[in-house]
Amino acid sequence: MTDTTGLKNRGKTKADTEDRRKAAEEFTGTKLDSISRYGFEPELASKNIENMIGTVQIPLGYAGPVAIHGEYADGEYLIPLATTEGALVASISRGMSVINQSGGVRTAVLADAMTRAPVLKVNGIKHSKKVIAWIDSHKKEIDEAVAGTTSHGKLIDIEPFPNGNSLYLRFSFSTGDAMGMNMATLASEAVCRLIEKETGATMVSVSGNMCSDKKPAAINMISGRGKTVLAEATIPRDIVESKLHASPESIVDTNIRKNLVGSSMSGTLGANAHAANMVAALFIATGQDPAQVVGGSMTITTCEANDDGLYICVRMPTVEVGTVGGGTSLPCQSEALKMIDCQGSGKAKKLAEIVASTVLAGELSTLAAQAAGQLGQAHKALGR
Amino acid sequence: MTDTTGLKNRGKTKADTEDRRKAAEEFTGTKLDSISRYGFEPELASKNIENMIGTVQIPLGYAGPVAIHGEYADGEYLIPLATTEGALVASISRGMSVINQSGGVRTAVLADAMTRAPVLKVNGIKHSKKVIAWIDSHKKEIDEAVAGTTSHGKLIDIEPFPNGNSLYLRFSFSTGDAMGMNMATLASEAVCRLIEKETGATMVSVSGNMCSDKKPAAINMISGRGKTVLAEATIPRDIVESKLHASPESIVDTNIRKNLVGSSMSGTLGANAHAANMVAALFIATGQDPAQVVGGSMTITTCEANDDGLYICVRMPTVEVGTVGGGTSLPCQSEALKMIDCQGSGKAKKLAEIVASTVLAGELSTLAAQAAGQLGQAHKALGR
Amino acid sequence: MTDTTGLKNRGKTKADTEDRRKAAEEFTGTKLDSISRYGFEPELASKNIENMIGTVQIPLGYAGPVAIHGEYADGEYLIPLATTEGALVASISRGMSVINQSGGVRTAVLADAMTRAPVLKVNGIKHSKKVIAWIDSHKKEIDEAVAGTTSHGKLIDIEPFPNGNSLYLRFSFSTGDAMGMNMATLASEAVCRLIEKETGATMVSVSGNMCSDKKPAAINMISGRGKTVLAEATIPRDIVESKLHASPESIVDTNIRKNLVGSSMSGTLGANAHAANMVAALFIATGQDPAQVVGGSMTITTCEANDDGLYICVRMPTVEVGTVGGGTSLPCQSEALKMIDCQGSGKAKKLAEIVASTVLAGELSTLAAQAAGQLGQAHKALGR
């Protein structure tokens, strides 16, 4: 009935892919040679994309190695980064070099929970309270509903937010080493179907945007989503001066005026120089979901100048990463994960610490560069 | 002195790249075969990355074609999308199919300006006012300083935000078909050096986070950054029902509870279902900066059910795209741009309209799917 | 030594007050007759103000009565409102009249906790984790420290937010019928002094702005502060039409475009028409803290048109009120509280429900007036 060749071909084989690509070439009048030259069987990506016609190749480099002393990442890591923004890798690498000379990064994962927040239609306030009471008294049935959908995910909490004839339920799950969005969605939906049956509420949407996935939401910055990670380093004064050509005080000053005050004046969630850059480059390299760069963009960077030199820290409340599932098993992405020993089970928190360490290095380097520009100018002024 | 082989090799040739990759393999104990199998000369990416060791290959598919009736995009476009999230391409394609049957997308670019906001140190309020007065009375010198750094960029405006001993200057530039971040940075810096010389202010950072690049900032949502684009469509009731298995009213209800109310309750900038997904997939495919997905995530989606059926619109105030520069000339990315006739000069606004059209299709499809889930459940309830 | 007469007089008696007033008259060259004509002994306000020279008299009216069916407020209440904004009282009263004819307001208090969040200086991430571990294992000592400062307050929770060398601890207390800010401050400080002694952390500020008092903070909108209250009503279609001269659909339309979409586009916390107006008028009348109007301004108003007519609800996550302490025992304010049977112990939640009911009435009336303006215009258009 429906055409199954050319643009309409929905097949997943190499031949289907070629057929589609040719149809796309014809439709667009464009040769897609580079797109067609990729190094793996399309079936490997069968769960990752539809209408595949090839790949886009993103340049991959590395920054580091960087020394990390975390709870999960402990050692020297060479960080794979996929980007098309010149100077980004070099800048991160510079930050890492300075950090290494200063004893490395210290990291910790403070929280770990994937959230999904369906919205249910209820008959007003009283109904909401009944639904909440039902939830509170049926933990066992709810856990069973979750268990019917996943063996890896475990329900941590359901936080209710009633609002008129809507009831938002923010589910939190531990999702093992998967980023966990699908797991959380399926489990939340199963629980909501149970709630519907037992309470007469109706699920309007399995996501009511209190989750909140891929949107800059204060709730994620405050309550966390995925991993909440901190990374810090202390850079001795002489290293700041000799390697970064700035003073600790000038870096602190830049951080205050730019990241803290400037971000406040512009109504920004988070306060950082360019955290999204590091997150994007590492996410794309390792098969994470690049739309979740949004979560990483809410990083807060703080600096302090003290007797030890420069203290710098990044707080990342929304690091949504996994080491299984998603794009992690694609050939290149899998290799990139292996480069940092983050492929497969038991590695997701380690990856989160590596993300934060990389962001720290990028923040340090950029802040220092801007502070040095300032100093440089001051020097010129003094020299006149 | 410094080692120029292995991990320390900073060369840009194929041989350098191979040398580094082998050193990386050795350092990490990981074979990087897939990463090494790419289809272009590393020198082509010499301005896009450092420490290149290969590429990461992201599956590329297409959605559409979609019919767009815009000011710049006008015709049927097959949209290249790079993603590892299964079902995304299919969902967008479903949205496009429905939109096509309904007469296509209507789009417009409302504004176009790249911003950069240096922060200067001043001696307090009075000094700020003097600097602002100087700027107001030296437009010609300022334009010359800009012209000394760029032939494509043109200064539109400098908006001053004084705050104590800091003065933030938000520069807006038209940047032709480049995304324009670098152009804006260089030109802003040149003007600030002039301001420093003439007024005694000191530039602390060429970015004071009032710009704001790659951060979720209300200022970008309100005042715009890059292209401000709208895309809309009207889907007849019978098509909503037969193709999306939902009613216009149920989609509107989902949009209200989820995108509008849920986003408000979670403190979100923007109000959409998953705009970042579409933006990320299209940005990665076409060599845009994936960290600027953050800007796209502040989309607002509105729906209305009326006699015509369903009206749906996306407002995107921060579409930071270019059709020259950045990653746009890399082989695969260039082909992807050609697929939508967006490579090179005179195409950036067209690309922005295509971005918004793609987001519209993805929003429609996801909202409808969630609304249909609701209907489905209601149907089950009725069937009992 | 210091002058104790005239402007420098720090006494609290009537004579001191007169002495100061005369000095103020002399200093400013202004007769302060009206300010001097007040009806109570200045000593009664000795804990409410320093340098008292009289009072400012705010016109007090009432709206209602309004029928409330809440968990704590149950009956008909005449609402005291202090304002200088003409038409405000009349508008609220109109809303209440319509609500009464429709069966009254339904309310509920969903949460009740006063928060205070000191910030402590720590030696980085590891130290933060130690402090948190200490807190987790010393609940008894912490409760004792709280008990040493208050007999009414009870610690509910301490939520830690580590960030670099700062550790923010968000304390939640039940504070009985006091608004509880002072109680929470003293108890939090006592606990922090204990933490300082035991863990080596240093309290930098008893408020680290994660509380957050009198600031528009997403954390309060999401996690609540003071009382989280909902109020709803259902207005039959015929009453909407005959009394509000609008249709349910036009009110819903106004609510969507103005409160939901407009608030999102302007980057607003909350989504309402003018909740702060009602909160301010009721707060000033009843001796609440008028700076906490900020909390009330984050109300979200939702509307739905259905077979029953118009459903309308306000969600107020931050209603910071008390019926003891603060200005509640001043003569006029005490009388105003008595008007709604809210003076003294056991009344704070009742007051919160009355606040939300009043906000609901004001929102309904204003939305309807704006929708009617629209209709009116439509009528004119039709009549041509």
Next chain:
Amino acid sequence: MTDTTGLKNRGKTKADTEDRRKAAEEFTGTKLDSISRYGFEPELASKNIENMIGTVQIPLGYAGPVAIHGEYADGEYLIPLATTEGALVASISRGMSVINQSGGVRTAVLADAMTRAPVLKVNGIKHSKKVIAWIDSHKKEIDEAVAGTTSHGKLIDIEPFPNGNSLYLRFSFSTGDAMGMNMATLASEAVCRLIEKETGATMVSVSGNMCSDKKPAAINMISGRGKTVLAEATIPRDIVESKLHASPESIVDTNIRKNLVGSSMSGTLGANAHAANMVAALFIATGQDPAQVVGGSMTITTCEANDDGLYICVRMPTVEVGTVGGGTSLPCQSEALKMIDCQGSGKAKKLAEIVASTVLAGELSTLAAQAAGQLGQAHKALGR
């Protein structure tokens, strides 16, 4: 027809007021003696309130005098403050004393515009563009429509924000010495009626929440509403130490951790200690709209320690004040305005500078108190 006695009495005379008060006493079973004892004729408040039954008396004190060197306020001012929060006046006064010893406050008004943003219904994007084009080409007719409603107000700008089938028009007016909300509303409505007639758009609401009045909106923080005011002071190190018992560095540290970082982490618009307190006390004293405390709460406070000691500044982008209209002509409020020479024409900007100066003093005092608490503790620790 309708009952015109008792609670239903809508009269404005003293007798009506008494009649209503007695009815209220009867209805509520409460004697309202204090409320009934006020010092002016109710007719004076006839445009300020309906259903008046008396007044609520708020204790009034003063802080200062404070020395202000502004563009409009220049001299020593004794600041009238109405509050029921003990210690607030004393704390502000302490700040002023320190500021006076340090040479006083320096202030400036950077912008002055009252905004109103109606939302119009349009037939989609193209229609929006037509309406905008019509506006751009009919400035004269628009100015005439404005002139038909006000002789004091003058249209500055109309900023359009199209979004689907809604078009938001943010009108800015200079409103002389009135706060100007009503003036802006009437003028905006008149222009919209003209736009309706000429373009076929329909005004849905005269306020589309892009204004935004009495709501914590980023647009006001960024683009300003009412007066945008800065106030700064420099406190010599010895005065900080001897009078505030803190060091400049400890105050800066408190400001960073609390106001800057804490506010960012809690998703706050603005960054201050308690600006709303000062704004509320001064607004209530002088007959301003207390619901507009919300605008004042978005203040940003910055501090810097340098060779001169402590530099401190408040940036207030949303100071919505007037010296004519509203509650300014009520007897007590009028006297309070006279105390600071701010009654009547030509005084509104002066009042705005006084507001900012008062906020500065309150911020300084509170930050110092918290920093001293920290020091105090440190001293105790040292003494052991």
